[in-house]
Amino acid sequence: MAVEEISPPRRAGRARPTLWYRSWRVYLALFAVLLVYAYGWRVTQIRLAELWRGAYLIRPFIGALASPDVVTREQHVQRGTALFYYGGERPAAAPDGGPRLALSKVTGAIGDRVTAAGEGFAPNRRGVLWWENQVGQRQQLGSFTTDAQGRCSLTFTAPEVQGTHNMVIAEVLIGEGPLRPSPTLLVVLDRMVETIFLALMGTTMGVVLAVPLSFLGAKNLTANLPAGGAIYGLTRTFFNLMRSIEALVLAIIFTVWVGLGPFAGVLALGVHSIASLGKLYSEAIESIDAGPIEAVTATGASALQVVRYAVVPQIVPQFIAFTIYRWDINVRFSTVIGFVGGGGIGFVLQQYINLLQWRQAATALWMIAIVVAALDYTSAVVRERII
Numbered sequence: 001m002a003v004e005e006i007s008p009p010r011r012a013g014r015a016r017p018t019l020w021y022r023s024w025r026v027y028l029a030l031f032a033v034l035l036v037y038a039y040g041w042r043v044t045q046i047r048l049a050e051l052w053r054g055a056y057l058i059r060p061f062i063g064a065l066a067s068p069d070v071v072t073r074e075q076h077v078q079r080g081t082a083l084f085y086y087g088g089e090r091p092a093a094a095p096d097g098g099p100r101l102a103l104s105k106v107t108g109a110i111g112d113r114v115t116a117a118g119e120g121f122a123p124n125r126r127g128v129l130w131w132e133n134q135v136g137q138r139q140q141l142g143s144f145t146t147d148a149q150g151r152c153s154l155t156f157t158a159p160e161v162q163g164t165h166n167m168v169i170a171e172v173l174i175g176e177g178p179l180r181p182s183p184t185l186l187v188v189l190d191r192m193v194e195t196i197f198l199a200l201m202g203t204t205m206g207v208v209l210a211v212p213l214s215f216l217g218a219k220n221l222t223a224n225l226p227a228g229g230a231i232y233g234l235t236r237t238f239f240n241l242m243r244s245i246e247a248l249v250l251a252i253i254f255t256v257w258v259g260l261g262p263f264a265g266v267l268a269l270g271v272h273s274i275a276s277l278g279k280l281y282s283e284a285i286e287s288i289d290a291g292p293i294e295a296v297t298a299t300g301a302s303a304l305q306v307v308r309y310a311v312v313p314q315i316v317p318q319f320i321a322f323t324i325y326r327w328d329i330n331v332r333f334s335t336v337i338g339f340v341g342g343g344g345i346g347f348v349l350q351q352y353i354n355l356l357q358w359r360q361a362a363t364a365l366w367m368i369a370i371v372v373a374a375l376d377y378t379s380a381v382v383r384e385r386i387i
Contacts, residue, residue: 064358068366069184074177079169080118086110086164099150101170112158116141118170121150127172129154134163137355146172184360187348188367194262195344196371198337199330201266206273207323213238213274214281215307220293221285225303239282242275247333251342262343269330269337280322281315288314321383328372328379335368 080101090107104115116129129141141156152170215221217235222228250268258264292310301309338346345364352361 060356061358061361064362065365067359068363069182069359070363071179071185072182073179075173076175078121078172078174080121081170082106082116082168084108084114084158084166084168086158086166089164099170099172101168103168108158110158110160113155114158114168115153115155116168116170118146118152119150121146121152121170121172122174123148123150125172125174127152127170129156130169130171131156131159131161132167132169133161134165137161138169139356141168144170182363184363188345188364191338191345191348191364192367192371195334195338195346196331196375198262198265198342198344199269199327199334202269202334203273203323203327203330205266205270206277206326209270209274210277210281211319213278214285215311217278217282218285220288220290221303221307221311235278236282239275239279242271243279245272247272248336248340251337251340255341260341260343265334265337265342265344268342269333272333273326273330277322277326280326281319284315284318284322285311317386321386324379324382328375331375332372335372 078099080099082101082103083106084103085107086109087107099118099120101116101118104117105112108114118127121127123146125146126143127146128143130138131141132138139159139161141159142154144152144154146152152172213235216231217239219232222232225231247268250271251265254264254267258267288311292314293306296306296310334342334344335346335349338344338348339350341347345368349361349364349368352358352364
């Protein structure tokens with residue numbers, strides 16, 4: 001006996017679902033997204049070709065990253081100088097005595113080809129030819145090797161610099177002492193220590209003020225207080241407002257208020273940490289187990305006793321973890337705050353970049369990378385063991 005299969009009844013009036021790629025709304029949304037990105041591309045002036053055209057400008061810095069100014073030797077250098085002026089004024093003749101450097105022309109314009117010829121140097125030694133402008137900024141023109149009679153020659157292009165009075169310097173190294181830390185490394189280490197303690201003091205300031213405010217910003221603790229809703233709302237509004245202002249902006253404000261230096265950086269990091277830590281602490285309090293709170297409250301304990309015996313034991317590990325994490329963040333912020341006068345290693349890094357001292361800037365960048373990576377690893381290990 002054959003069994004007839006009965007299909008389920010189809011509901012009347014129910015339309016067959018349309019595939020998503022056949023819906024006109026999808027194409028309209030895609031078109032809107034394309035318009036947004038096209039406008040964003042134009043507004044932000046993205047020009048990918050500039051990455052290639054301007055690559056030569058970053059090459060000195062990339063090379064400096066491979067040879068930062070970390071160690072040095074006491075060097076004995078022979079030096080010969082010659083003056084070169086832009087414009088019609090002719091420089092005075094160089095004094096006699098010691099190594100001598102002569103130029104094929106002593107006046108000219110940017111882009112002129114000039115030959116520097118030296119004599120009286122130590123034989124068979126490597127040397128470097130420098131261009132120094134009238135404010136003392138140097139750039140390397142090239143390198144050379146003296147012959148058996150101590151003579152050398154090098155042709156270069158007069159560079160584009162500020163000012164008209166310039167000096168061409170030939171330096172030949174004739175002796176070296178033992179290795180020792182470079183002055184740049186000592187300065188960078190000193191400013192890195194300042195940066196770490198700048199972040200520490202800013203974090204401490206944030207913790208001291210964020211802890212009491214966090215209890216007022218926890219809904220489960222303020223719900224039963226008189227005007228608890230208003231207290232909660234005001235506290236959370238304060239956290240949100242202060243978090244919306246970046247630490248860099250706060251640093252600019254405080255440098256105007258208290259002047260340049262690390263104190264302005266401490267205040268900027270402290271104020272920003274109050275809001276950030278306060279929000280994290282409040283959320284940690286709101287996520288605790290309500291059982292101990294109800295048990296302590298049932299005994300007739302006051303609000304402070306409830307916090308002391310039911311809340312604090314549950315939040316201490318998270319508070320410690322959040323604090324260490326915030327200190328790690330503040331160390332990174334400190335390097336940027338220095339660019340606006342907030343002290344720390346960022347301040348000297350900005351000076352090195354402005355003076356085109358790429359090897360010194362590379363030393364500061366390597367120090368920042370090493371210290372931040374070490375602190376990040378340390379804080380991660382500590383937080384993993386605490387939580």
